[in-house]
Amino acid sequence: MSSQTLQPDRVPEAPLVAPGDQGGLHNVFRQRYLLKLLVGKELAARYQGSVLGLFWSYVQPAVKFTAYYFVMGYIFQLHRDIEHFEFHLFAGMVMVHYFTETFSAGTRSIVRNKRIIQKLPLPRELFPVASMLVSAYHTVPQMVLLLIGVLVVGWDPSLYDLSAGILGFAIVATYGVALALIFSAANVYFRDFQNIVATFTIFVTWSVPMIYPYDRIEKLFGGTWIEQVYLMNPIADGVLLMQQLFWVPTVGPESPYPVVMPDYLMTRGVIVLVACGIMLVFAQKFFTRLEGKFVERL
Amino acid sequence: MSKSIVVEHASKRFTMQYTRTIKQMSIAALRGQRLTDTFLAVNDVSFTVEQGESIGLMGLNGSGKSTLLSLISGVMRPDEGSVLTRGRIAGLIAAGAGFHPQLTGRDNLYLNAAILGMSEAETNRKLDQIVDFADIGRFLDVPVGHYSSGMSARLGFAVAAFAESDIFLADEVLAVGDRPFKRKCMARMEEIKKEGRTLFYVSHAPGSVRQMCDRALVLVEGRLGFDGPVDEGIRFLKYDDGPQDDVMNQEDEDLGADI
Numbered sequence: 001m002s003s004q005t006l007q008p009d010r011v012p013e014a015p016l017v018a019p020g021d022q023g024g025l026h027n028v029f030r031q032r033y034l035l036k037l038l039v040g041k042e043l044a045a046r047y048q049g050s051v052l053g054l055f056w057s058y059v060q061p062a063v064k065f066t067a068y069y070f071v072m073g074y075i076f077q078l079h080r081d082i083e084h085f086e087f088h089l090f091a092g093m094v095m096v097h098y099f100t101e102t103f104s105a106g107t108r109s110i111v112r113n114k115r116i117i118q119k120l121p122l123p124r125e126l127f128p129v130a131s132m133l134v135s136a137y138h139t140v141p142q143m144v145l146l147l148i149g150v151l152v153v154g155w156d157p158s159l160y161d162l163s164a165g166i167l168g169f170a171i172v173a174t175y176g177v178a179l180a181l182i183f184s185a186a187n188v189y190f191r192d193f194q195n196i197v198a199t200f201t202i203f204v205t206w207s208v209p210m211i212y213p214y215d216r217i218e219k220l221f222g223g224t225w226i227e228q229v230y231l232m233n234p235i236a237d238g239v240l241l242m243q244q245l246f247w248v249p250t251v252g253p254e255s256p257y258p259v260v261m262p263d264y265l266m267t268r269g270v271i272v273l274v275a276c277g278i279m280l281v282f283a284q285k286f287f288t289r290l291e292g293k294f295v296e297r298l
Numbered sequence: 299m300s301k302s303i304v305v306e307h308a309s310k311r312f313t314m315q316y317t318r319t320i321k322q323m324s325i326a327a328l329r330g331q332r333l334t335d336t337f338l339a340v341n342d343v344s345f346t347v348e349q350g351e352s353i354g355l356m357g358l359n360g361s362g363k364s365t366l367l368s369l370i371s372g373v374m375r376p377d378e379g380s381v382l383t384r385g386r387i388a389g390l391i392a393a394g395a396g397f398h399p400q401l402t403g404r405d406n407l408y409l410n411a412a413i414l415g416m417s418e419a420e421t422n423r424k425l426d427q428i429v430d431f432a433d434i435g436r437f438l439d440v441p442v443g444h445y446s447s448g449m450s451a452r453l454g455f456a457v458a459a460f461a462e463s464d465i466f467l468a469d470e471v472l473a474v475g476d477r478p479f480k481r482k483c484m485a486r487m488e489e490i491k492k493e494g495r496t497l498f499y500v501s502h503a504p505g506s507v508r509q510m511c512d513r514a515l516v517l518v519e520g521r522l523g524f525d526g527p528v529d530e531g532i533r534f535l536k537y538d539d540g541p542q543d544d545v546m547n548q549e550d551e552d553l554g555a556d557i
Contacts, residue, residue, distance in 0.1 A: 014384050033418055037408060044398065296313070
């Protein structure tokens with residue numbers, strides 16, 4: 001028997017444990033190298049066989065931006081009461097696009113990587129998280145364009161504005177991963193979920209103050225419960241906080257159309273971020289519960 | 299002696315769903331048919347493997363070999379009982395599984411190695427060995443989608459075979475690849491065995507099991523039907539008919555049936 005010729009150094013020091021990865025989001029971030037490679041793979045997958053590659057991730061937002069800008073700005077004349085409507089719109093679009101991409105790619109991520117998941121033990125949370133990071137990577141060039149735009153007209157953000165932007169981004173990222181975890185797991189059982197997501201993302205565009213100013217909500221529902229419900233939407237908060245960073249500083253104090261923002265924007269943002277964090281914990285629990293049957297259901 | 303794999307009363311139940319859509323479900327419900335059914339793919343299996351042992355897992359198609367291997371690799375968890383392992387696991391159930399056709403062989407190599415738990419430095423160190431073994435030459439920087447099935451299988455095997463591990467799980471090793479490559483794989487597995495790693499080998503080929511393993515497990519409809527010496531295991535499975543002069547020939551004949 002070969003066990004007699006066993007070299008002592010061959011005996012692993014590791015304890016006897018259940019094989020495979022125990023999963024969990026904390027394990028995902030411990031495996032940063034693997035995550036980096038998976039993000040690279042996702043990027044390659046998204047642009048497979050495409051000549052223009054990454055360029056496509058600008059085309060869609062650019063077309064959307066142009067369409068909204070002309071319809072909302074010139075046809076509905078929203079230009080008139082919003083100074084620098086273009087930044088108001090674009091700052092919102094970056095966030096909405098970030099969220100919808102995270103959500104829809106994240107939802108499909110488990111099913112799309114079923115070959116790996118069926119054969120190799122690794123934390124499955126890696127895939128939704130990688131989708132979120134790929135989407136975040138795509139926002140960088142949009143942010144750069146936005147930055148160039150605001151710098152041209154003069155932009156001097158305060159520390160408050162900067163922290164608002166970061167907070168907004170964090171809210172959308174956390175919320176996106178939480179939803180992606182829930183829906184990617186559910187999608188394994190019923191592929192209907194990817195269609196539900198597609199339907200849901202249409203709604204997102206209209207539920208945030210992006211193509212219309214927050215001003216309108218305030219005028220219509222100010223002080224009522226509807227306004228509170230509206231502001232409970234993490235994407236709406238993310239958009240408002242991002243506008244606080246890019247749009248608000250471009251509107252001068254003497255502007256005939258002063259900026260209207262919700263009261264206690266930052267406090268609200270912090271509370272929403274905490275709520276999204278709690279939701280993420282539950283999403284993780286839900287994911288872990290469904291994960292056990294992934295291999296046979298895929 | 300150190301226990302490497304401990305399986306205690308492990309069972310894995312699969313649910314078969316006959317209907318998928320609401321329409322089908324309602325029709326089936328109206329007719330009084332069953333919507334789902336369950337069966338035990340692995341049924342109350344227990345055994346212990348010492349570090350450095352080499353085990354041949356055999357059984358007919360559908361006897362639960364792949365499921366048992368998935369339980370040991372950690373891809374699936376048992377519904378009842380427990381499966382415990384010690385140390386790192388690498389194996390060929392993984393061969394080429396994570397390959398993305400759009401990425402080059404090199405990128406896929408790094409990704410697969412990372413999934414098997416290798417760091418970037420470790421992969422860099424073993425890169426030459428892996429590439430040399432896979433023998434894909436200048437195709438290394440070509441997208442894997444352009445590879446022949448044999449080439450991607452070779453690359454997959456090479457990554458798994460050179461990954462640092464304490465337990466080596468092997469299946470479908472010889473199902474792909476030509477004869478020279480099969481010989482090379484067997485030689486590499488022999489080396490792995492000599493290094494004192496635990497070898498868990500799933501095969502239909504009695505010749506290679508006899509050559510490679512010192513103990514056989516035979517699964518019969520999800521249950522462990524036999525646990526003992528290889529020759530007896532082969533006899534138990536009635537795989538021993540026919541002449542066995544040429545081990546490789548015998549293997550080739552048996553390879554038609556994949557697990």
